[in-house]
Amino acid sequence: xxxxxxxxxxxxxxxxxxxxxxxxxxxxxxxxxxxxxxxxxxxxxxxxxxxxxxxxxxxxxxxxxxxxxxxxxxxxxxxxxxxxxxxxxxxxxxxxxxxxxxxxxxxx
Numbered sequence: 048x049x050x051x052x053x054x055x056x057x058x059x060x061x062x063x064x065x066x067x068x069x070x071x072x073x074x075x076x077x078x079x080x081x082x083x084x085x086x087x088x089x090x091x092x093x094x095x096x097x098x099x100x101x102x103x104x105x106x107x108x109x110x111x112x113x114x115x116x117x118x119x120x121x122x123x124x125x126x127x128x129x130x131x132x133x134x135x136x137x138x139x140x141x142x143x144x145x146x147x148x149x150x151x152x153x154x155x
Contacts, residue, residue: 049081059083067092067142070149073127073135091146096121 053060060082064074066089074080087095099121103114125135125142139145 053083061086062088064088065090065092065095066153067146067149068127070153071139071145073139075127075129091149092125092142093146096142 049060052058062080062082062085064079064085065087068074068079069088090098099116102109102111103116103118103121106112106114126133127135135142140148
């Protein structure tokens with residue numbers, strides 16, 4: 048639907064997959080891989096969460112009327128939501144550990 052709307056209007060769909068999800072295949076073709084520009088594809092998931100917390104903590108200074116990111120988006124346990132009651136931690140290390148592994152493997 049998003050790509051159809053994009054094609055009709057000329058708008059650009061931004062993909063939402065981050066470096067951690069992309070590195071381990073926790074992304075879906077028509078979900079967080081869908082779009083024309085992957086703005087957070089080089090940010091590990093822990094950095095994405097830090098940025099989200101920063102935006103919410105400094106919303107007024109950044110020009111927002113209220114925190115722009117729903118708190119539940121930041122506090123709920125990460126899940127690719129590919130199966131009922133699934134958590135990423137069911138099959139992956141915690142993201143603090145995984146991001147360190149990815150950093151060492153990909154960057155170093």
